[in-house]
Every structure is written in structure tokens, then in C-alpha cells.
Amino acid sequence: MAYDGKIMRRALQQFEEDRRTREERFQTRRENIFRRQPRLREIDDELRSTMSRIITSALRHGTDPTPAVAVLREENLRIQEEKRQLLTQMGLPQDCLEEKPACALCGDTGYRNGQVCRCLRQYYAREQQKELSRMLDLGSQSFDTFSLDWYPQAYDADFGRSARENMETVYDICADYAHQFGKRPGNLLLFGAPGLGKTFLSAAIAREVSGNGWSVVYDTAGRIFQRFEAQKFTREEDAGDDVDRVLNCDLLILDDLGTEMTTAFVQSALYQIVNTRLMEKKSTILNTNLMPGEIARRYSPQLASRIEGEYQLLPFFGEDIRRLKKERGQ
Template sequence: MSSLNEAKKIVELRRNLAIQKTQDIRSKLLENEDFKNAENKLGGLDFERSRREVYKLDTSEIDKQISQAILERDNALKKLGYSVDILQPEFACKICEDTGINNYKVCSCVEKERIKLEFEKYPELKSVPKSLDDIDFTIYDQQSKMFEKCAKYLKRNFVSEDRLSSIILFGATGVGKTYLAKTALLECMLSGQDVMFVNAIRLNKMFLEYHLAALENKKQILQKANSCDALVIDDLGVEPMLNNVTIPYLYELIIERASKKTIITTNLSQRDLENRYGQRIFSRLMDKERSAVIKLQGKDLRLSLSK
């Protein structure tokens, strides 16, 4: 289930619980004679009022009686030590009353829940700025220009657009590839896109799990990786090579995501990448129509771009 659907479910459950709680309180209150009588009276009067409305009859007299019955009921409540609010469900979101919908759109409370769920799934995204624009480039000293250029590129081509299907960030450990990829992904997530962050070792385990799973269980294992709007595969090349698993499923994933955004970070050189994963994957990743290659190397950023 996507985090958005999970979030919708949570809000729906919240609403049901609030309503249930009010119903439970009401049942308890109905054990009191005064309250019960007032409620019964109100019920009858409400029914009569609706009937009169349907037949377009005068309701002024009945309205007076309703006001009187409400007063009696409220007095009964007061005697029991409750305020009238106790009869109304206490919804957590005052905007949508926990329906999850505001003005025909997803309410902000659902969005808040979705982001909370995403952070639970990808706690590593908590440690980066919320936007590529918020990165403090000065801390990267001499590399700041290169870093800034790369951040701007990711903003344009990964966060904002769907033009390229994959961006490969090459570079040694510590140049900030993962940091940039995470920040770009978090920005996508906060803008409402369905995202996934996965380390290559974990992804490889998922491939193995998929390989070994019974047919009916296969689909869900890679569903998110295949279908999310934006995926980061971190540190490709550190995973152990599993025969008949790593390469074929990686290739499948790349094909599956041909029209979706993916960032791959790697410490490997282009040559190592080709040697390790073979021509098929390599040429797909290097396909200038679909991919961009960014090399973050020391002070020198080389962008090898298709457009």
C-alpha cells in the first residue's frame, strides 16, 4: 500500500474511533432516566419537524418544543457532570473532521500523516535539508561550486521534471553524492511524490527475496521499487554479486522504470560499472536519451548530459 493510502486509512480509522467513542458515551448516558426521556422526546420532535418540512407545514411551534427539550437534555447532562460537547465526536482535524477530504482535495492532515509514514520508512531522509535550495554550500569549501551546480541540475531534472529517467552520480566516498540524492528525494517526497530510498545491498536482498518467493508473493516485493515516482539506489556496486539474481533483476528494474525517475549513486568508475554489470545494463544507464551522468570528483564536476 502506498503511504498516501496508508495515511488515508489512518485518518479514516481516527474518524471511526471518534464516532465510536461518542456512541459509547451516549449509550452510557442513556442509562440515566432524565437524559433518556429528554433524548426520546427530542427524537420524536425531530421526526415531526422533518415531516412538517416535507409537507411544507409551519414548524414554529415544534421549534419551540425542540429548544425546550434540548434545554432539558442539557440540564440532565449538567447534573451528570458533562458539558453538551460530550455528544459531539471530537475529531482530530477541525478542517475535514477526519474525513481526509477538504474541498474535494486530500486534506493537509492526510499529507502530514503521509510524510510521517515516509520518514518512518526512510529515517535516513531526516538528516538532510528539506530542499536542494536549502543546502549550505559554503561548508563544502572548494567543492561548493561543483556541489551547487549539481544541486541545481537535480532540482531541474529530478525534482521538477520527469524528462530523464535516470541520473547516475559517480564519485568517491565522501564527495556528497548520497547527501545530494537524499535531499533531492526528500524534496520530491515533500512535494507529494511517491518515493523510495534503497541501499544497493538492501535492493540486492530484495532481488533475492523476489527470486525465491512463490509466484503469488513476487509482485509485492518489488512493486514499490518498480512503480514509485522517484527512486534512489544508493551505493551501487557494494552489494555482493549473486548469480542469476543481481544482474537480471537490476536490468528488469531499469527497464520497468524507463519512464520514471531514478538516481543511482556509485563509487565505481564507468569502466568498473561496465565490467561488473555487463554491456546491457551499462548501455541502458549510459543512454543519453534517457540518462544523465554526473561525476563528482574532487574540485572538478564533470557533467555529461544529454541535453
Template sequence: MGYEASVLRRATQRLEAGRKRRAEELERRRARIYAQLPRVAQIDRELRKTILQIIAASLRDGSNPVPAIQVIRDENLDLQAERATLLEQNGYPADALDEHPACAKCNDTGWVGAEMCECLKQLCTEEQIKELSKLLDLGEQSFDTFSLDYYSSLPWKGESLTPRENMEFIYEVCLNYAQKFGKFYFHNLFLTGAPGLGKTFLSACIARTVSENGFSVVYDTAVNIFARFEEQKFARDRAEAGEARDETRRYLGCDLLILDDLGSELTTPFVQSALYTLVNTRLTADKQTVISSNLSMGQVRERYTPQIASRLEGEYRVLPFYGEDIRLQRKQRL
């Protein structure tokens, strides 16, 4: 999995800021203790002086200074014990002057070898959710707050399931898709139905859960996505073209892309080509996608090329939403 460069950059900046803040706090504490306990300051100077001498000698010899430093530390146990006693007698922990990283696993670097540490992953997740929240209302959008109350238990014309029975099934599919992301039977979802039936809400629920589980998630509307593809191809300004190229790479490379409101864009030959590239590239790379649209699959076949329609029908689990508009129901209940 890979996070967007902007998300990783902000998370790394937060990690560095925390490390700097702790270092500054340690320096202030050290200055305070040294002023209060001059003997502690003297002991530290003696310890540092001895260690520096060993390092200098090791560098001259071309040897590794670490074993020698450990020997000196062992030899200076009496000084260390005296320092610990002085600190404890004056109400400080024995290790009050030692560095304490927030994450002992990576020592606050964010990486364990070539692997991203869990502490940096958590920061990336938080930054990613902030990014998603700019486009999706993630404040209360979660599977726990999803309600079936707006879906009727009465038969729906032309359907074998009532709206509530249908939504119970769709809810379970979306919940399992998000919680078992990458391991669930369905890799791609196509949410189809009239406006106001919960497609965007469930998309937001999926985005939140998948993101919280440490995967990279990008959400955007069809109009914005195809505009970025167009800018990449036709922009005359090099900076704009570069920015658009970075955006399209996000769409193609993220673990989960949520493409909202397919069909709202002006369907030109270029858009047809961009959509095919997007869908086919992600399928080939085994990247997962959730698409929501007001279009039925019949309308998808009429609007897009056979190659696109075939991939959407064959590689996506189509989930049809039907029932009464939830927004209108809420308005009537006010």
C-alpha cells in the same frame, strides 16, 4: 501517484483513530451536558424520535427520507433554538453536541469521490517519511542544511570546475529535480563519485522534498533490492515469495526510486537481468529514478551489459562528485 500499501494502511489507521477519538470525546461531552442540563437531553430525545418516525415512514413508502428529515428539522426550529440557548447560557457553544469532522472536505473519510483527500495525503506523507527515516537520516538532511564548506575552491586535477563550483551545479540540479519533480528537464539522475562526497546526503534531500510534495518514494540499497528480486524468483516458501513480490512491485511502481550504492552487489547474471528489468520497466512506465554509485560511467560499462550501460548513459543525467572525503575532513577538524 500511488503510495505503498503499508504506508496507506498506517495513514488510514491514523485517520480512523482520530475519527474514533473525536466520537468518544463527543459522547463524553454529551453525557456531561445531559447530566448537567436534563432539558437538553429531553429536547434531543424529542428531535430523534420525530426523525426516526419520518425515516420509518419513508422506508415503508420506499421514498428518500432526507427531504422529510429536513422538513422536520425546520419544523423543530423552536426546540433547536431552545437547546442552543440553554447550551450558551451554561458556557457551551451552541453546536457543542454536533459532530465536527477534522476535515470538512471529506468528512474524515479520506476520500472525495474517487480522489484521495489532502488530509489523507498528508498522513501518507508523514508515514512515508517515517519509513524513509529507517534507512536514511532525515533528521537534518535537507537542502537548507547542505553546506559547500567542505568543497575546495582550488582547481581539481582533470576537471574544468573546482569541487565547489561542481557541487554548486549539482546542488542546483538536485534541488530543482526535487522541487519540480515530474516537470523538471531531467527525469533520472546518476550520482557518481568516491565515498564521502555527499551523494547519500543529497539523495536524502531529494527523498524528503519529493515525499513532502505528495509523491511515493522508495529508497533502498542495491544489495537489498537485488536480494528481493532473487527471493521472488527462487524462494521455496510461498509467504517469503509473496513478500518479496510485494517488495519488487514497490521498486517498479513507486513515483521515485532511489537506488543507493549500485556496484556494491555481487554482479551475477541474475543481477544483470534484474537490473535491466528494473531500469527498463521504470523507463517504459515513465517512472523516475535516482541512482548513486561509487562507479564511474566507464566502470559501469565494464561491469554491466551494454543494454544497461546504454540506458544509464542515455536516459540519466550523470552528476560526477569529486573532491576530498567529507567524513575525513570532519574527523580532522575534531
């Protein structure tokens, strides 16, 4: 699983802020208890200091610390019993003065056995959702809210089936792609006229995949190519980071392919993106208003061949849903 460095930094910052907040709240609760019963503070100090004092004394004199430890154990048992009684009298749980990590797996470090712990992955997922929400309406665009009612049931001779039948198939493929993400790499080409649901289903996929902790980059082709251009010609550090994100994220969703001004550099950058991610077995979704044949003419036959050979092609057709909604006041 790849992690976007920019998003992980924000996740770590929020992770640390929450950890400090929990620690501050615990210390406040602890001080309130000590104020109510000062003897508990004395007991806490005794339990913290006695062990090191006796062992240090025994080692300084060159004696075996075992007897001293035995004495300490008995003394500690007596003090701990007094502590339990005081807490019981106050109606407090026995462990109320013990700070416990929110995550028992990693002890609130965020890492376990050299890997990102699931608690930090949850922070990462939330930060990634925020990032995606800047581009997508993740609040309403989901598989649960997708409606087939906007697609005509009339037979379409050009495609050999109705738009409704086609979208039932496309929906099932996209939903399975999202739910099974990570089990195998896969690539989709969503193509068709504007306003037919390509962005909606892409957002639903992004929502599902990112919610499971995978790194997702969603952006328009124009903006992505601008960052590649800045990285090559201006050497901007941020541009270099953006290029790395595009090439290395678990899922790249490149929207509005074909709306940018196509130049030799754009053709080269797109081939680099497609080819590099195929070689690294990284999943990619391309959204475009272009038909597959137009991709070959606009970019290159080699690129079109790579896409047609390695991507699942999903056609979108029907009536412009945005226009229909506007007409119906929705």
C-alpha cells in the same frame, strides 16, 4: 501518483485511530454537557426521533405527510430555540453538540471523488517519512543544511573546474529536481568516490519529494537485488510486494550500486529495474562509486547506454567529507 500499499495500510490505520479518538472525545464532551443539563439530552432525543415517527405514522395511514411535516417543523423550531437558550446560559457554542469532521472535503472518509483526499495524503506522507528515516537521517539531511564549505575551491585539472563550482551546479540540479518533481519524469546518476555527499543530497531529495505526498522507495542495491532474488526463487509474498514497490513507486533511489556481488541475475534485475521504470516514465536516482565506463564493464554496455542516454549524470569529486569531519571532531 502511485501509492505504496504497505505504507498506505499504515497510514489508513493511523487515520482510523485518530478518527475514532476524535469521536470518543466528542462523545465524552457531549455526555458531560448532558450531565450538566439533562434537558439537552431530552431535546436531542426528540429532535432525532420526531421526524421519523410522524412520517411513519402518516404513511401507515395512507395520508399525505406534508401537513404532519409542517407541524413537525414548527415543533422543531420551538425545541431548537429552547436548546439555543440552554446552551447560551451554559456559555457554550451553539454547535457544541454537533459532531463535525476534521476534513470538510471528504467527511473523514479519506477519499473524495474516487481519489485519495489531501487529509489522507498527509497521513501517507508522514508514514513514508518514518519509513525513509529508517534508512536516512532526514532530520539533518536537507537542502537547507547542505554546506558547500567542505568542497575545495582549488581548480581541478581532471574535471576542468573546482569541486566547489561542481557542487554548486550539482546542488542546484538536485534542488530543482526535488522542487519540480511530478511535473516531468527525470532520472539522475550520482557518481563519485565515497564520502562526497551523494547520500546526503539523495536524502534531501527524498525528504522533499515524500513530504509532498509522492511515493519514494530508498534502499541499497544489495537489499533490492536480494528481494528480487527471493521473489523469483522462493516466491515469498512479501518479496513480491517489495518488487512491486521498487518498480511502481513514483521515485526510486537505489544507493550503493556496485557494492553488491555482481552476478548474471543481478545484471538482469538491474536492467529490469532501469528499463521498466523508463518505459513507465517513473523517476529513478542511482548512487554509485563507479564511473560511467565501469558501469558498462560491470553490468552491460546496453544498460550503460540506457543510463547515459536517459539519466542526467552528476559527478561528485573532492575530499572525503566523512574523513574531514572526523579529523575536525565534527
